[in-house]
Amino acid sequence: EAGVTQSPRYAVLQEGQAVSFWCDPISGHDTLYWYQQPRDQGPQLLVYFRDEAVIDNSQLPSDRFSAVRPKGTNSTLKIQSAKQGDTATYLCASSPPGQNYEQYFGPGTRLTVL
């Protein structure tokens, strides 16, 4: 069974540029999470979906960040105008349906904003 896949693996931007991250969860998993992990810190939840619905996006900087999961499968996280403080690894995870909320993580996208 394929795991969670993410692309690109790396991105380097100048401040003010836009970037999109793509995530393909494990087949059949209905919950999908996006995290930001600054260097040497724990992952910080940005947003999560159940199917196509946003469950919680309270930690997503709404002025520059957006996330969608239109068909309840793949998801895209976009940063509209990147800042140096956005430098981090962006992680995607998914969980199966039912009462088991065990998360399975992708390899992440390492973003550097110069």
Added chain:
Amino acid sequence: GDQVEQSPSALSLHEGTGSALRCNFTTTMRAVQWFRKNSRGSLINLFYLASGTKENGRLKSAFDSKERYSTLHIRDAQLEDSGTYFCAVTSGGNYKPTFGKGTSLVVHP
């Protein structure tokens, strides 16, 4: 304060020894998950517990929702156990996850 606290923040062990990592939380949590971040930066699943204890090889984890903590025990530590260990807890009706800040483990020969 933080909802999830991990201790210690850093730990050094000699090969063959053991120790316990702890994850304390401020409210009742539905489940806990433990991960190790490997040298490539990937989060490796270790345990998922909604209650009780689980054991896998040299690792054992316990979750006490009432007392608001979870532990990860490592015995007979090996060099490849080095890395950062994270706990993540889920709370509320929507099982919102929150991570701790991690414990950095170094195993020495």
